[in-house]
Amino acid sequence: MKARIIFHLDMDHFYTAVETRENPALSGKPVIVGANPKGGHGRGVVSTSNYEARKAGVRSGMPISHAWKMCPEAFYLPPNFPLYIQVSNEIMSIARKYADKFEQWGIDEAFLDTSSKVKRFEEAEALAKQLKQEIYEKQHLTCSIGVSLNKLVAKIASDYQKPNGLTIVKPEEIAKFMHPLAVRKLLWVGRKTEEKLKVLGIATIGDLARCDPAVLLETFGVTGTQLYLSAQGVDCSEVEERTEAKSISHETTFEDDTSDKLTIAQALDAISEEVSKEAQEQNLFFKTVTIKVRFRNFETHTWS
């Protein structure tokens, strides 16, 4: 395959950055977007925390009650998704101009294949700086960009220096860059895979890269081979424009656990209505309906 130059663009603490832009009084103060903390008894998690709140230990995905214990003085805001989507669309249309191929990844990230626009990494660096500058001038928001020869390494690179970072990893630097990092930094290595690798004595990407691929194949099946290649910094996946959504869903968590049939039926009615409305608005047809239920012990069942 022809050598490529791939960017990964990641907005810095996107939700809280947008909130602070809209309300400059929040600037310099800890800000947390997520569930209502209700004085430490709230249900749900932190969506985004800004750098001031992160200093106190608050992280995305953490229970909001835990955040409250660590940082009660923070400004807690409910998410304003319509606003974030609007800002996201504006940013994505700026970034899209810089790419031959563009792939949005969640609300605030994107991959850009810039191979035909830049031939060398020095040129790529200049282009990435230009993109950061244009986003900052037009949106007053900062981002971090990683540049390498594939999506995997570019994504790790964008996370390497944050906020407002730019990290270039040239092909000859990949091993030196990746080997000291925790396996968890690899795309598709989550908590479960990290635990399984730990059992095999593998903690860093370097450990994984030096591992016997046969052992990985035995433990993980085909994904083991994928893991091994990832550790070598190998990723041939293309930057691909996302097509239309494959599913639409809504879910809700009760303030207090319940087994009251009427309460449950009413909640189900309400979220069904939202899903159906969205499908109609987007002129979509569907053939499968799935209902999901989660019990107190977090056991989850689906029925389609």
Place this chain on the structure above:
DNA sequence: TCTGGGGTCCTAGGACCC
């Protein structure tokens, strides 16, 4: 610590077909 809400993709097993 006690776990939201929106998604995608993969795998195993079963039904069914020729």
Place this chain on the structure above:
DNA sequence: TCTGGGGTCCTAGGACCC
């Protein structure tokens, strides 16, 4: 009577992403 091998499609569950 009990049975192969190839294939598709579907469901449930789970891992992972932001």
